[in-house]
Amino acid sequence: AFAALPAEAQAQLTVLGDGQCRAALEEQTVRLGLSGRVKFAGAVEDVFPFLWKADFYLSTSVSEGMSNALLEAMSCGVIPIITDVSGASDIVEHERSGFLARSHLEYGGLLFRALDLSEAERDAMARRAVQTIVARFSMESVATRQMRLYATLMHTGTQTAR
Known part of the structure; x- marks a missing residue:
């Protein structure tokens, strides 16, 4: 998808991480x-x-939907463009807090759309990404939900014991 972008798009892709696929990816980049x-x-x-x-976080994974990398990117206001797998739609609201692709063909089109966003649209989408993380994954929100769950379970347990 990145290779299909026109040179005038002036987009740069930075790949973080290392592993067994790196050499093949570097060769493909040259090719x-x-x-x-x-x-x-x-x-x-x-x-x-x-x-x-970064402006965008890209993931074409076919199995990793809710990764720590995705949560970290969104917490920094980086707009995700990811494949719609394994709970991704539970985190990213398509076209509001990021983009979800159902296929690799669709992924390329979403990359073009994302690069075509106005600055105001990018800012709004980035804000919604951060708001999603704060509301659902911050320490405070997780602790609050856990405490509510414990209170409910304790209340249910005392009702059952009577």
Whole structure:
């Protein structure tokens, strides 16, 4: 999908992480003539400096929907463009807090759409991404839900014991 973007899009892709696929991806980057537009950062201990500079978080995973990487990106206001797998739609609201692709073909179209967003549209989508994380995944919101669950279970348990 990235290779299909026109050069005038002036998009740069930074790949974080290392592993067995890296060499093949680097070769593919050269083969597609993308060496100047794709950077391989390798394994990094702190992803946040990369996220604070990013406009979009891309994931084409076919199995990892709710990853820590996705939550971290959204918490930094980075708009996700991800495949719609394994609970992804529970986190990302399509076209409101990010984009969900149901196929690799659709993914390319969503990448074009995302790059075509106005600054105001990007800002609004980024804000909604952050709001989603704060409302559903912040320590406070998780602790509050856990306490409510415990209270409900304790109340149910005392009702059953009588």
